[in-house]
Amino acid sequence: MLLRSIAVLTAANILNNKIAPRLGPLTSTVATAALVAMARRSGVSWKELGFEHGRRGAVAGGVLAAAVAGVYAAGVAMPRTRPLFHDDRALSLSRARVLEEALIQVPLGTVLLEEVGFRGALYGMLRRRHGTAAATAVSSTLFGLWHILPAIDMARANPALGALTAGESPGRLDTARVVAGSVVSTAAAGVLFCELRRRRGLVTPVMLHLATNSLGYAFARLAAKLPDPGAEKISHPK
DSSP states (O other): OHHHHHHHHHHHHHIIIIIOGGGHHHHHHHHHHHHHHHHHHTTOOTTTTTOOOHHHHHHHHHHHHHHHHHHHHHHHHSTTTGGGGOOHHHHTSOHHHHHHIIIIIIIIIIIIIIIIIIIIIIHHHHHHHHOHHHHHHHHHHHHHHHTHHHHHHHHHHOHHHHHHHHTSOGGGOOHHHHHHHHHHHHHHHHHHHHHHHHHHOTHHHHHHHHHHHHHHHHHHHHHHTSOOTTHHHHHSOO
16 A cells, blocks of 8 residues: 555656646646555554544644744845755746636645645554655655655746755756755755654644745746846855
């Protein structure tokens, strides 16, 4: 059942990133339903899937979402970090498409599958058989690998963030290093999300993840309207 779950996640990842990105909400919803069904068939209860601590989880998630908004606001306000928000994936979209991404694609196409899939079904099955540490390690590692395809797009769409991840100037970006950095950072985020899920249920990492991704579109648009004193330095590294 575990290998089948990984196969479902792999297929959804390829469909969402390479074949039919606009159908992400549909693909992810179907994949999530399949993963939950697999977990339930293997004996995982709803509580083990993370559907618990609703009110406490929502409160904790709201606090974390507000913290994300504060960090983003500070990042956009400071000229040194503002270029990190200049992402062509957001800036090239119309206002209607940005709303679609933030309100439909991210919640249903990204967060639903990643949280219920990795921190719900996959984590629940692994924890039931191998314990909490193994469930966290394996699901977080797979979560990091899940971001290989998005990392390649990120390197092309956001040179400043790609340079930060790779540790090189934008003129000498090494895509492999960008991808490796993204895999490591998202795997680490997966560990955090697993711990939040263990303590407060799925709703907490869902709200944090949703705020991180959806607010990114809003702050990318805001950053584009503000002056960028570092643009020349970033565009023409010495």
